[in-house]
Amino acid sequence: MEPLIITCAPVGGEIMPDQTPHLPVTPEQLGQTAAAIREAGASMVHVHCRNDDGTNTHDVERFRAAFAAIRAQSDLIVQFSTGGAIGMTPQERSSILQLRPEMATLTCGSVNFGDDIFENSFPIMRGILARMREYDVKPELEIFDKGHLANARRLASEGVLTLPQHADFVLGVPGGLEATVQNLCELVDDLPAGCTWSVAGIGRQQLPLAMVAIAMGGHVRVGLEDNLYYSKGRLARNEELVARVVRIAQEAGRVVATPDQAREILGLRKLAVA
Ligand code: KMH
Ligand code: ZN
Secondary structure, three states, rough: OOOOOEEEEEOOOOOOOOHHHOOOOOOOHHHHHHHHHHOOOOOOEEEOOOOOOOEEOHHHHHHHHHHHHHHOOOOOEEOOOOOOOOOOHHHHHHHHHHHHHOEEEEEEEEEOOOOOEOOOOOOHHHHHHHHHHOOEEEEEEEEEHHHHHHHHHHHHHHHHOOOOOOOEEEEEOOEEEOOOOHHHHHHHHOOOOOEEEEEEHHHHHHHHHHHHHHHHHEEEEEOOOOEEEEEOOOOHHHHHHHEEEEEHHHOOOOOOOOHHHHHHHHHOOOOOOO
């Protein structure tokens, strides 16, 4: 099997600082988190940004500072969110692509998101993809629901998305596909040929789905964006969630990828040495 790529999503757009003391809010905190999760065994960081008061922002300068802080303290693959937070405009969500992160997410369709709607119409997806092409950013296909892979194929048939790509199955969002092993297997069966994949289980499903992905030859995303707890009632630190996946992979005989090994698996260029 390929070495295991562990992505950490340390912030997200939903968890607020009053829910946990472990949420990295400032660029400096994101840089420190990057160092800690790299040390623990992550090879990629999925980035959202916050203002100092914890509210969400997709301000380009805030992302620039976060990118610099992460890069100063780690060689992780830096993946920006173009999902942002509910209520952001498509323009806001995609403006950060001008900073040319190595990767960025592309959610492949609209989905109920709790009581809200996470809107990703075809025009929104085409617009984000156009900016990804403009700035040479590799997409990660965020799959929250079964039909999202069909949407990716449709975008490919239009010529605005090339396949294969890396897909991340985000399972267990209220309103999206439930976080079951059967759903994961069906998505993997439905993947376009040559795609790599990871799974991000929401809440308490993060750990069991990570274990399944390790066994299946897929990759894993963990982090506070998707799951606040290490165990029942015990708040997690991002690096602890990464370290636990590393230990399980080692027990299962699965090698954990370095960032450069992950770049090779994902078809990214090696990090240029400054
Ligand atoms: N915060 C969600 C509305 C992504 O990062 O690309 C969207 C999200 C997906 O987190
Ligand atoms: Zn995200």
